[in-house]
Amino acid sequence: MKKLILSFGYAFKGLKYAFTTQQNFRIHVTAAIVAIVFGWWLNVSADEWQWIMLCVMLMLVTELLNTGIETLTDLVSPNYNKLAGHVKDISAAAVLLVAFFSLGTGAVIFIPKIIKLLHAA
Numbered sequence: 001m002k003k004l005i006l007s008f009g010y011a012f013k014g015l016k017y018a019f020t021t022q023q024n025f026r027i028h029v030t031a032a033i034v035a036i037v038f039g040w041w042l043n044v045s046a047d048e049w050q051w052i053m054l055c056v057m058l059m060l061v062t063e064l065l066n067t068g069i070e071t072l073t074d075l076v077s078p079n080y081n082k083l084a085g086h087v088k089d090i091s092a093a094a095v096l097l098v099a100f101f102s103l104g105t106g107a108v109i110f111i112p113k114i115i116k117l118l119h120a121a
């Protein structure tokens with residue numbers, strides 16, 4: 001039990017490290033809060049909430065993995081190395097793909113609701 005509590009502590013330490021050192025992670029957390037506020041304001045359905053939460057979690061998880069990979073790359077290859085560059089670029093590409101997916105999902109869910117709201121005004 002003590003081991004389990006300790007592992008939770010380490011995980012929260014990782015979250016704190018990412019939040020305090022990574023500007024991109026803070027941007028993703030802000031975007032997640034904005035999406036949740038918009039979802040609440042525009043009264044999205046349960047299905048739409050699931051898509052929004054999937055995007056939020058995918059964004060945060062890939063950013064955390066990207067931070068871990070970048071940190072490990074800096075540890076094993078502090079000097080310029082072509083392969084180290086590829087590792088970082090590929091890791092950043094994963095975040096980019098999730099960002100495109102999240103933007104697309106957000107557009108599909110929110111744009112029609114905003115247009116409807118503007119027409120009703």
Ligand SMILES: Nc1ncnc2c1ncn2[C@@H]1O[C@H](COP(=O)(O)OP(=O)(O)OP(=O)(O)O)[C@@H](O)[C@H]1O
Pocket residue numbers: 022024070077078079080081082084085086088089092
């Ligand atoms: N050791 C290295 N060897 C070769 N290229 C590197 C190396 N470190 C970084 N690069 C190149 O520079 C780019 C930016 O690296 P950097 O570590 O600044 O990542 P970043 O995405 O800006 O991270 P951060 O979120 O910390 O700002 C990498 O994607 C890679 O192309």
